[in-house]
Amino acid sequence: MAKLLQDSCNQDAIFSKFSHSSPANGGNGTHSYSNNSSYQRLFANVERDKIDQEIAHNFEIQKLSSSSPSNTLVLADMGCATGPNTFGTMQHIVNSMKRTFQSVCPTSPLPEFQVFFNDQTTNDFNTLFQSMPEDRDYFAAGVAGSFHRRLFPTSSVQFMHSSYAVHWLSRIPEEVLDEQSPAWNKGKIHYLGATETVAAAYSAQYAKDMGNFLRARAEELVEGGIMVIITSGNPDGVSAAGLPSGLLYNLLASTLMDMSKEGLVSEAEVDSFNLPIYITCPAEMRQLVEENGHFSIERMELTAPTTWIEGAVDTREWIDHIRAAMEGIFTNHFGNDPNIIDQIFERVTHKLEPYNEEVNSKLHEKVQLFVVLKRI
Numbered sequence: 001m002a003k004l005l006q007d008s009c010n011q012d013a014i015f016s017k018f019s020h021s022s023p024a025n026g027g028n029g030t031h032s033y034s035n036n037s038s039y040q041r042l043f044a045n046v047e048r049d050k051i052d053q054e055i056a057h058n059f060e061i062q063k064l065s066s067s068s069p070s071n072t073l074v075l076a077d078m079g080c081a082t083g084p085n086t087f088g089t090m091q092h093i094v095n096s097m098k099r100t101f102q103s104v105c106p107t108s109p110l111p112e113f114q115v116f117f118n119d120q121t122t123n124d125f126n127t128l129f130q131s132m133p134e135d136r137d138y139f140a141a142g143v144a145g146s147f148h149r150r151l152f153p154t155s156s157v158q159f160m161h162s163s164y165a166v167h168w169l170s171r172i173p174e175e176v177l178d179e180q181s182p183a184w185n186k187g188k189i190h191y192l193g194a195t196e197t198v199a200a201a202y203s204a205q206y207a208k209d210m211g212n213f214l215r216a217r218a219e220e221l222v223e224g225g226i227m228v229i230i231t232s233g234n235p236d237g238v239s240a241a242g243l244p245s246g247l248l249y250n251l252l253a254s255t256l257m258d259m260s261k262e263g264l265v266s267e268a269e270v271d272s273f274n275l276p277i278y279i280t281c282p283a284e285m286r287q288l289v290e291e292n293g294h295f296s297i298e299r300m301e302l303t304a305p306t307t308w309i310e311g312a313v314d315t316r317e318w319i320d321h322i323r324a325a326m327e328g329i330f331t332n333h334f335g336n337d338p339n340i341i342d343q344i345f346e347r348v349t350h351k352l353e354p355y356n357e358e359v360n361s362k363l364h365e366k367v368q369l370f371v372v373l374k375r376i
């Protein structure tokens with residue numbers, strides 16, 4: 001036990017030194033995640049029927065609930081932010097489990113449900129708890145800490161969910177920030193559109209992070225437990241540079257360079273700024289899961305998350321969503337002078353406007369990876 005606690009403290013020290021620790025914007029204000037996250041909600045909702053199918057046909061609900069002494073099923077949402085998306089998703093999963101349970105064992109009492117909401121310690125958990133639906137039919141608790149490490153006791157969770165969270169890297173790869181390294185990413189803020197060396201450094205960091213994530217979840221999930229991951233994805237062997245996110249990151253880089261020429265931010269600050277975001281592909285995810293060895297891959301597919309969009313995406317609304325999810329990365333690096341931060345997002349909105357048609361022509365690309373893993 002002492003060793004476990006010591007390891008956990010060492011991990012805390014390591015994570016606090018390097019973690020990007022920039023949660024989605026808290027509160028309920030203009031730039032809050034709670035008011036600017038309908039895209040992520042609608043993206044994830046595209047997968048709801050598939051989640052229902054997995055619960056109905058793949059989740060051994062009777063066995064899993066009866067093996068718990070209190071007839072309780074434990075669920076967790078990893079990287080939940082402040083809501084409301086997490087509430088809709090977790091209630092949907094609970095409802096789906098109840099339906100399945102009633103059809104499998106109609107005469108048995110329903111299990112109780114406990115839902116853990118996880119995010120980084122700096123997440124606005126006050127807003128999360130204050131906005132929690134009163135009519136929920138599960139017990140709720142928050143779990144603060146990085147999902148790249150252990151967060152739950154051994155074999156204590158039956159169902160894990162994570163949407164639009166595991167694409168966040170725990171840190172920017174060291175070599176990308178090192179002026180002496182061939183992977184130094186001067187003039188860019190991401191691997192998309194950068195050199196292959198930079199892309200390789202990001203990919204290696206993602207492998208470390210997903211390795212840690214899968215190792216921790218493998219210990220926490222019971223045998224037969226299911227984990228659903230929804231994340232940004234890209235077809236095997238195709239670069240995401242030509243997709244709207246690639247365009248956005250390039251225009252953000254050119255915005256920052258404009259601002260450094262005008263003396264609003266320093267060139268050194270721009271050179272050392274990179275986005276800790278990684279877009280995986282099915283082959284890479286498969287390899288990482290196989291290396292872990294504790295999960296069977298029940299489903300892994302790319303889907304088009306924007307089938308619900310009728311007409312065109314509005315550039316300002318898109319950037320408002322990006323800002324609500326990413327602003328912390330910018331304030332951590334450039335400081336929280338609202339003038340500078342407002343200018344970054346205002347300028348990039350203007351830079352993107354001429355590309356509106358191009359962005360909209362790519363809306364129905366398959367850029368969402370849906371993964372269902374089962375603990376074996």
Ligand SMILES: C[S@@+](CC[C@H](N)C(=O)[O-])C[C@H]1O[C@@H](n2cnc3c(N)ncnc32)[C@H](O)[C@@H]1O
Nearest residue numbers: 023024079080081085119120146147163165168
């Ligand atoms: C874009 S939000 C997605 C929130 C929600 N899942 C949804 O679909 O609307 C990404 C969330 O992942 C969280 N996150 C990123 N890295 C994390 C980590 N290492 N541990 C826990 N949460 C993390 C962020 O703090 C942020 O709140």
